Amino acid sequence: MTFSRPIAPVASALREQFRTVRAASVALAAPLSAEDQCIQSMPDASPTKWHLAHTTWFFETVLLQPHAAGYQPFDARFHYLFNSYYEALGPRHPRPQRGLLTRPSLDEVHAYRRHVDEAVLALLAAPEALDWAAIEAIVALGLNHEQQHQELLLTDILHALSCNPLLPAYKPASGPARRLAAVPAEVRWLEQPGGTVEVGHAGEGFCFDNETPRHAALLRPYAIADRLVNCGDYAQFIADGGYRRPELWLSDGWATVQAQGWRHPAYWLEADDPRIATLGAGGGPATPGGWQVFGLHGVRPMEADAPVSQLSFYEAAAYAEWAGARLPTEFEWEAAFDAPGIAQMSGHVWQWTRSSYDPYPGFRPLPGIAAEYNGKFMVGQLVLRGGSVATPAGHTRPSYRNFFPPAARWQFSGLRLAKDL
Amino acid sequence: MTFSRPIAPVASALREQFRTVRAASVALAAPLSAEDQCIQSMPDASPTKWHLAHTTWFFETVLLQPHAAGYQPFDARFHYLFNSYYEALGPRHPRPQRGLLTRPSLDEVHAYRRHVDEAVLALLAAPEALDWAAIEAIVALGLNHEQQHQELLLTDILHALSCNPLLPAYKPASGPARRLAAVPAEVRWLEQPGGTVEVGHAGEGFCFDNETPRHAALLRPYAIADRLVNCGDYAQFIADGGYRRPELWLSDGWATVQAQGWRHPAYWLEADDPRIATLGAGGGPATPGGWQVFGLHGVRPMEADAPVSQLSFYEAAAYAEWAGARLPTEFEWEAAFDAPGIAQMSGHVWQWTRSSYDPYPGFRPLPGIAAEYNGKFMVGQLVLRGGSVATPAGHTRPSYRNFFPPAARWQFSGLRLAKDL
Amino acid sequence: MTFSRPIAPVASALREQFRTVRAASVALAAPLSAEDQCIQSMPDASPTKWHLAHTTWFFETVLLQPHAAGYQPFDARFHYLFNSYYEALGPRHPRPQRGLLTRPSLDEVHAYRRHVDEAVLALLAAPEALDWAAIEAIVALGLNHEQQHQELLLTDILHALSCNPLLPAYKPASGPARRLAAVPAEVRWLEQPGGTVEVGHAGEGFCFDNETPRHAALLRPYAIADRLVNCGDYAQFIADGGYRRPELWLSDGWATVQAQGWRHPAYWLEADDPRIATLGAGGGPATPGGWQVFGLHGVRPMEADAPVSQLSFYEAAAYAEWAGARLPTEFEWEAAFDAPGIAQMSGHVWQWTRSSYDPYPGFRPLPGIAAEYNGKFMVGQLVLRGGSVATPAGHTRPSYRNFFPPAARWQFSGLRLAKDL
Amino acid sequence: MTFSRPIAPVASALREQFRTVRAASVALAAPLSAEDQCIQSMPDASPTKWHLAHTTWFFETVLLQPHAAGYQPFDARFHYLFNSYYEALGPRHPRPQRGLLTRPSLDEVHAYRRHVDEAVLALLAAPEALDWAAIEAIVALGLNHEQQHQELLLTDILHALSCNPLLPAYKPASGPARRLAAVPAEVRWLEQPGGTVEVGHAGEGFCFDNETPRHAALLRPYAIADRLVNCGDYAQFIADGGYRRPELWLSDGWATVQAQGWRHPAYWLEADDPRIATLGAGGGPATPGGWQVFGLHGVRPMEADAPVSQLSFYEAAAYAEWAGARLPTEFEWEAAFDAPGIAQMSGHVWQWTRSSYDPYPGFRPLPGIAAEYNGKFMVGQLVLRGGSVATPAGHTRPSYRNFFPPAARWQFSGLRLAKDL
Numbered sequence A, B, C, D: 001m002t003f004s005r006p007i008a009p010v011a012s013a014l015r016e017q018f019r020t021v022r023a024a025s026v027a028l029a030a031p032l033s034a035e036d037q038c039i040q041s042m043p044d045a046s047p048t049k050w051h052l053a054h055t056t057w058f059f060e061t062v063l064l065q066p067h068a069a070g071y072q073p074f075d076a077r078f079h080y081l082f083n084s085y086y087e088a089l090g091p092r093h094p095r096p097q098r099g100l101l102t103r104p105s106l107d108e109v110h111a112y113r114r115h116v117d118e119a120v121l122a123l124l125a126a127p128e129a130l131d132w133a134a135i136e137a138i139v140a141l142g143l144n145h146e147q148q149h150q151e152l153l154l155t156d157i158l159h160a161l162s163c164n165p166l167l168p169a170y171k172p173a174s175g176p177a178r179r180l181a182a183v184p185a186e187v188r189w190l191e192q193p194g195g196t197v198e199v200g201h202a203g204e205g206f207c208f209d210n211e212t213p214r215h216a217a218l219l220r221p222y223a224i225a226d227r228l229v230n231c232g233d234y235a236q237f238i239a240d241g242g243y244r245r246p247e248l249w250l251s252d253g254w255a256t257v258q259a260q261g262w263r264h265p266a267y268w269l270e271a272d273d274p275r276i277a278t279l280g281a282g283g284g285p286a287t288p289g290g291w292q293v294f295g296l297h298g299v300r301p302m303e304a305d306a307p308v309s310q311l312s313f314y315e316a317a318a319y320a321e322w323a324g325a326r327l328p329t330e331f332e333w334e335a336a337f338d339a340p341g342i343a344q345m346s347g348h349v350w351q352w353t354r355s356s357y358d359p360y361p362g363f364r365p366l367p368g369i370a371a372e373y374n375g376k377f378m379v380g381q382l383v384l385r386g387g388s389v390a391t392p393a394g395h396t397r398p399s400y401r402n403f404f405p406p407a408a409r410w411q412f413s414g415l416r417l418a419k420d421l
């Protein structure tokens, strides 16, 4: 890559973007106490403090140590503590024990962030001296990495709070819950022609390696729903015995339903849940079915026209089966991104697709330690498309491939229906 | 489907085919004692006796009970004991406890087989009275089902015998191990043009629902190896630290290597394995590296030019990474089936592909209880193509999709390399 | 120890005893098929065939190899396969995998028994040449060891058969179930003075090391029930909510009740149990409460005046608490052995005591490999006293200490009440 | 019980004692951050904050709610959150999830403590109006309960800090580690006559129900070591292969050694431990063997003459076996409490005995909810006697029975040898 752009204004903009993204992480953690920020509620979720430190470690390790001459690490031991999964970087603190790191303290982690922020900004202040193309790519990766962790910071703390029988709010709602639509809107089916479509990342901007190379795919004609499946829809599935009918479920899904005792989405509460009845969580007027839903604002009455969320792939697939439809493939979803009349494609919930997370034809991982970023997870997971309320603005795009194992249900994950024509 | 064929000769041929396939199951079990046929060595494997009974149950349940007027079940309780996973048919004996069924005895299971065989042959002897199209399809499904279980019967008993420290043979080799090729043949890369290819089952014969519908797929140009990866190749991977280098492995694969202590394929034994050294299993002249391999004929010196087998997907993918290549996708494999110069496409080992087991576009499961046959397993598994030494002759075809979870390694499963052009 | 006895008649008697005990094991296995004799239903239970081989291995290892000049082992590999837990003898086949030993076959194990029997009888036929005191002690230990395994052979196969949903009988009852007593007999409390009592083995005959040394113990005055708790008693405990009232249970016991879903003794079946209702097990006229009980003769209606059996220590202790009584200590039990009016002290069920299995003051294990026989298990277990229907005649005695972990409930284990005065 | 004492001064003294004990808990937590106080490192250990709240809940539940007219609970939901194991008080927060309670915050827990402290002191300020005998007993129980939790607070936070690879100190040592004795002192064996001894609590002061009733026990003559086993002794056991020789271990102990990979006491570090070598924990001059030991002051060189601690019963018993001795029974220990020349009986480490935690003859639990305090744990545990550096001054006594399961090794637990005469 060669640069004909003048570097100084680009570097200046990047510094500003760096400040903005880094500040956003701190702001997300602000409503939480040091205690809140320390705990880990399951091996798949990490403490807030760990997210704050790990994203900092990423800049220190990938940017500063190789590229900032004379950089002094804040604390050499953090290399061990805050590496997530990079085997090439040696042994690291075991993931399931991240919640045991009461030391370093939250204050020390903030000092760590400031130390690294200053070094990064100083580095970017003298761009002419640098291998700018490499630096710019690394910073872009680091910022997108940090944005991914911003979403995880929210979904992980939400999971932790959901394990507290008091079901406390991440932060109080700023106003009353909005009035519910009396009747859920009918779904409209948008017919798509299929054929040969181009998928994967196009253009100049940042993307992850798993979105490349852009390539052609063949689609049959199909229809896709204009909106997400909402809570009212999903409550009908439950009321119709959805969680008791094996014929609707994939085999592994049914085994999970039985082993885990699933009867509704992860954060739904039945009207007689003891956490409401005895411990006083929740409140507000009863909804049809009496469902209450835990979320970032605590427990609120279920809103029928809000997208259903915190759903596993297994539940999404069973719902689709029940509805006489199916999930779209990731390419059907991508091809319909700009379809006239389509809504809620991003900013509400990630949408499970019927596509396993396989490499694209010709896929090559990034060079260096970033090679471990995406490719090594390409087995046993499903692709989600879109983006959620917890996704930082501007972070996602139509070719973006999110991925989780089929039983995961602590994300803002829901679904949109599709069907064959 | 309408039939202009005269039914009688077709029915006669089907009766003959039925006799042949059913007899083959019994013949496969013949070298085994009643004790051998009773045990279950892990939840994923079933006892020989259970395979003999379950395949019989399938004919009883799917063919005789709905279609043979006046059929009397051999024993009403077998409906509970020998259902495998059909939820629509009600509760059933738990899979992990199949090895505890010492009763019914093996003799009773043979009597059950004879009872059902007679009823089926009697039914097929009067084809004019029947809904022949339906009957023929069911019998074909039942026979293909039985052939699948014939392969599993072998892989399952082999696993069971591998758990015996004496490593007994399923049956003695009929002759000496063949002479080893002094030098493994070089792999030749067969270049394929890619483009739009038709995949999935074509033609009149039997196929499973997961092979349909036939559809077009787009392939980039690629090269595929003319032969399978053999034991000599794989021994080099081991010698080069293959099982100690995380950068070669998918994340889940590396976790499995560490958790399970894998250091070689499932049935390979190191030269100093106490089962050889102390208990006297194996024998024969030492090979380079000293490897011995357990198989249907017991422990034999590793043959460098024999295809490597009993490999998980994780190991296959790590080997490919080490070799600077990759696994073919299932469609690349299928498109290359008749490529000039290609060898060992079937009859040696099933070949892991880099394709998750997802439904084909427009996939519809079979109607009735056979709906549970394939579709409900379409998550979390990988496709294997080809066929193995344990696959009954004539059972497989180029469009055949076998599937197993990525950690499974008790099958005759190996790999063939591919690469981008 | 010196012997003034003439050895020849003693040796002749010992040979006869050897033949009798050895034949009894074979006779116990006779009603079982080779399949039955091969399986293992849980890690704590062993296959019948393994019991037959292991008791033989014991004679081979402890008697023949050190003492029979020129003895040729039947198969050197059996040393590895049939060692139970003797660390001093090197590595051995893992206990949880005993059920995977389809080879050696049952026929080979019988040949092994004959080989060892002949060698032992030959050895004992020339007693003058021997260190007879040592030999006699070893043979006595070996025969008592075999008798212990005879009881386990029955309890283990009963557990295995209980895992078969058909609930087959070990052997059919020889006659109709006996007529039930219309009213359970009142318990009579036998008052005992306590004081200083001598406990532990006395006299010349065989005993295990854990019964020694005989020593004095201090007892408070107490009362002990003249009879065992019977099924009718126990059914009242269940009917009174015994399995739902945590205040009756030890903490670990209540945790087990909840984790395992216990609602009645291990082999009791509720009237609507699907194994009776659907699979046709059991039968006979309904009893009050509708209970049926699985046992060596299959499923039979519960007999109110039969001792309750297959009970864990936790259940025994909870029952005693419910009854306003307690379990006797092992010394209270032993001191009351000959109390006037006491009944059912042996030959019905082993009786849980309120004594942990600790070493006696001055306890010394046997020398040599027999040191591992008892002492190393003296933690985490409870003492049972008496003897059961499955205990070979003449095997037990008042000082005999049986022991099992508190959750074990596949033995013929029940209880007798005691209380403070 | 009738009181001829004037109540006012007694009540005044009790108020003072209450203030002292309650303040001690707060002081113990003071060196810890809110983060430190929130986490739970294993199901058996509780967060500091939870200890602070639970001991408060105990006074609220057992004292204030039944006896303080008009008492208003601080927060009704705490009844659910901070009940430990009292089944009679209804459902409660699951023990393994105590570390997820970031709310209530530490500040709120301190406010809870103040609220309850004020109410207790107000109650005790008007003793004439009360059923004083009952109140005094409850307060004494509550204070002893709190002292037990003070010790657990330390052992639990020490375990949590031991899970942090930085091995931080609970608080820095106030001075340099004391100079090591060049040669461990020889053990002297104190011969005891045995005979009939009285054991159990005597006198007027407080004791727990499990120390009663006082009763006679018979002891054989025995010898007991004048001092504890120290680290230098134990290092010799390790150097002599103690952790690799099964013959030294109880069967369950050896299984635990293998399953857990034990090679030394819980908080010992080998010289090449990566936490020292890489992360910089520990320091100080190397000792013979290079052992370092983690403790309340962080990692320090092993002191040969300090009592070995953080030992399981299994390790204690194996050490005794290796030393040709045994553990004392709890009554031998109690009878030797005042033996001339005996040292280190309390204030260093709790001492494992060879006595299972069984009820004393005639044992009766306390009435009311305190019935669940001790009795329901009387199975599967071993008695420890003495008291440790972490035991509050004045809390323990010669008849005090501490108890833990045999594998527990996060306590200040060590051993003293005994032997038969």
Ligand SMILES: [Fe+3]
Binding pocket: A054, A084, A145, A149
């Ligand atoms: Fe990351």
Ligand SMILES: [Fe+3]
Binding pocket: B054, B084, B145, B149
């Ligand atoms: Fe099948």
Ligand SMILES: [Fe+3]
Binding pocket: C054, C084, C145, C149
């Ligand atoms: Fe034995």
Ligand SMILES: [Fe+3]
Binding pocket: D054, D084, D145, D149
């Ligand atoms: Fe407590």
